[in-house]
Amino acid sequence: MSIQKVSTRPFKDQRPGTSGLRKKVTTFQQPHYLENFIQSIFDVIGEIKGKTIVLGGDGRFHNKEALQIIIKMAAANGIGRTMVGLGGILSTPAASCVIRKHNLLGGIILSASHNPGGPKGDFGVKYNVENGGPSPGHVTESFYRRSLEINTYCFFDAPDVDLEQLGENRIGDMVVEIFDSVADYAGLMERLFDFDRMKELFSSGKFSMVYDGMNAVTGPYARAIFEGRLGAPLGTVINGDPLPDFGGIHPDPNLKHARELVEIMNSENAPDFGAASDGDGDRNMILGRRFFVTPSDSLAILAANADLVPGYSGGLSGIARSMPTSMAADRVAEALGIQCYETPTGWKFFGNLLDAGKVTLCGEESFGTGSDHMREKDGLWAVLFWLNLLAAKEEPVKKIVQDHWRKFGRNFYSRHDYEGLEPDSANGLMDHLRESLTCLMGKYFGNYEVEIADDFSYTDPVDGSLSTGQGIRIIFRGASRIVFRLSGTGTEGAILRVYLERYEIDTERQDQDTQEALSDLIIIANNIAQIHTRTGRDMPSVIT
Numbered sequence: 001m002s003i004q005k006v007s008t009r010p011f012k013d014q015r016p017g018t019s020g021l022r023k024k025v026t027t028f029q030q031p032h033y034l035e036n037f038i039q040s041i042f043d044v045i046g047e048i049k050g051k052t053i054v055l056g057g058d059g060r061f062h063n064k065e066a067l068q069i070i071i072k073m074a075a076a077n078g079i080g081r082t083m084v085g086l087g088g089i090l091s092t093p094a095a096s097c098v099i100r101k102h103n104l105l106g107g108i109i110l111s112a113s114h115n116p117g118g119p120k121g122d123f124g125v126k127y128n129v130e131n132g133g134p135s136p137g138h139v140t141e142s143f144y145r146r147s148l149e150i151n152t153y154c155f156f157d158a159p160d161v162d163l164e165q166l167g168e169n170r171i172g173d174m175v176v177e178i179f180d181s182v183a184d185y186a187g188l189m190e191r192l193f194d195f196d197r198m199k200e201l202f203s204s205g206k207f208s209m210v211y212d213g214m215n216a217v218t219g220p221y222a223r224a225i226f227e228g229r230l231g232a233p234l235g236t237v238i239n240g241d242p243l244p245d246f247g248g249i250h251p252d253p254n255l256k257h258a259r260e261l262v263e264i265m266n267s268e269n270a271p272d273f274g275a276a277s278d279g280d281g282d283r284n285m286i287l288g289r290r291f292f293v294t295p296s297d298s299l300a301i302l303a304a305n306a307d308l309v310p311g312y313s314g315g316l317s318g319i320a321r322s323m324p325t326s327m328a329a330d331r332v333a334e335a336l337g338i339q340c341y342e343t344p345t346g347w348k349f350f351g352n353l354l355d356a357g358k359v360t361l362c363g364e365e366s367f368g369t370g371s372d373h374m375r376e377k378d379g380l381w382a383v384l385f386w387l388n389l390l391a392a393k394e395e396p397v398k399k400i401v402q403d404h405w406r407k408f409g410r411n412f413y414s415r416h417d418y419e420g421l422e423p424d425s426a427n428g429l430m431d432h433l434r435e436s437l438t439c440l441m442g443k444y445f446g447n448y449e450v451e452i453a454d455d456f457s458y459t460d461p462v463d464g465s466l467s468t469g470q471g472i473r474i475i476f477r478g479a480s481r482i483v484f485r486l487s488g489t490g491t492e493g494a495i496l497r498v499y500l501e502r503y504e505i506d507t508e509r510q511d512q513d514t515q516e517a518l519s520d521l522i523i524i525a526n527n528i529a530q531i532h533t534r535t536g537r538d539m540p541s542v543i544t
């Protein structure tokens with residue numbers, strides 16, 4: 001057993017996107033590719049000698065092989081202790097929880113989150129810093145810069161560690177601790193929510209639920225919490241075993257990809273409550289019986305009802321939402337007399353606001369919701385928050401949402417994704433939009449008058465850092481909006497995201513179908529961005 005210095009050459013494409021470095025599995029399987037990026041991280045995060053990091057992934061194809069490599073590189077780089085999730089499994093929220101609970105230096109999470117897995121699917125690496133949250137932009141940029149100049153990495157030539165056995169192992173001077181991340185995470189949830197009340201709900205016999213783990217990372221956590229600690233019947237969790245290819249499911253919890261759950265929730269004898277999470281467990285989808293809750297509404301409703309949940313009954317300090325997320329939460333913040341912050345897309349922008357105590361709840365339209373209990377979005381947390389509300393209110397999901405609309409107005413909301421576009425035509429479309437901004441101001445499209453047209457930029461209120469080019473906003477008088485941006489998590493071609501929002505105060509018109517309610521805006525979006533002519537597409541690939 002010895003430390004080796006391995007010669008390598010830089011890869012030019014290791015710039016992290018919205019959430020970590022995401023590439024095809026085959027890209028990561030190239031010799032030195034993973035090693036280069038991991039060494040770049042170790043080289044720039046500061047003093048690592050003798051420190052502890054946490055390590056694990058969402059169980060996707062290549063997870064275990066990559067973990068063995070990273071463990072040996074950690075030992076060779078002088079890390080003192082590596083905590084590895086049992087079986088190599090560690091959800092993104094559990095990583096955040098463990099980093100904070102044990103005051104770790106940080107953590108490496110192997111996941112491409114909601115992207116498909118398997119040998120032909122995607123793989124990814126995220127590094128979370130000592131507050132438990134994603135690396136801020138200037139940190140990921142420093143990984144990238146380092147990756148462009150790297151010429152050696154360190155590797156400890158040692159046998160593989162058995163990831164399936166709890167306990168301590170040793171590689172050189174480094175301890176490798178295989179631990180059960182479920183216990184830490186479930187303990188945190190128990191402190192935030194009224195588990196007794198939820199237990200009563202399940203034992204009353206009047207309530208049923210189904211949770212879809214999508215064969216991804218949350219299965220073991222969900223079983224331990226719902227079927228274990230809360231006494232829900234066995235079988236409440238479906239697709240609960242993490243599989244390397246997610247059983248062929250695309251682990252993105254939305255109406256298109258969580259097909260099995262959606263069928264159950266639309267059936268004659270649908271349960272009262274349905275939920276799902278994504279590959280790495282940080283997203284959530286909330287469903288009532290034959291009823292879908294948009295993630296934007298979910299954030300607003302959690303904020304409006306937070307006083308019913310023990311962990312939040314002391315009041316909220318503020319709310320933050322990503323720019324494309326609907327403005328439903330802003331209305332709740334206004335009613336509560338608290339600030340609502342608008343940040344660029346990506347959880348890393350919430351970290352400073354949370355650390356500074358400026359916000360308690362955060363959310364993104366992309367099925368991400370979370371709070372100051374950690375520094376990541378947290379899928380099961382959101383499901384438990386809803387479950388706690390259902391137990392406290394004793395009302396169906398649909399009624400809770402409709403009552404919310406009656407009180408605050410409804411922000412009709414939808415996102416249209418155009419996937420696998422030619423990068424040139426997608427970039428051309430965005431350039432054209434940018435060039436059109438000034439002449440769009442004041443223009444009428446039917447009854448819609450453009451009030452603001454800009455390319456969103458954000459100055460972080462805590463550290464003053466500026467992020468530009470974060471999405472084109474067309475805001476109409478009366479609080480309707482269209483937002484255009486390109487995805488930073490895809491691995492094939494470009495993905496155009498079009499976000500549509502219309503505010504409806506008239507209670508008689510709040511129960512319309514969403515796509516119908518947004519039909520004028522959908523046409524306007526196509527006209528302004530010339531989607532059809534520039535991409536050749538008639539229809540979005542995914543509507544959420």
Ligand code: VG1
Nearest residue numbers: 018019113114346364366487488489
């Ligand atoms: C998407 C979502 C964004 C989310 C990010 C990571 O990014 O839009 O809101 O934070 O994924 O989520 P993009 O750049 O593709 O739009 V996860 O659960 O994939 O880590």
Ligand code: CO
Nearest residue numbers: 113114280282
């Ligand atoms: Co995710």
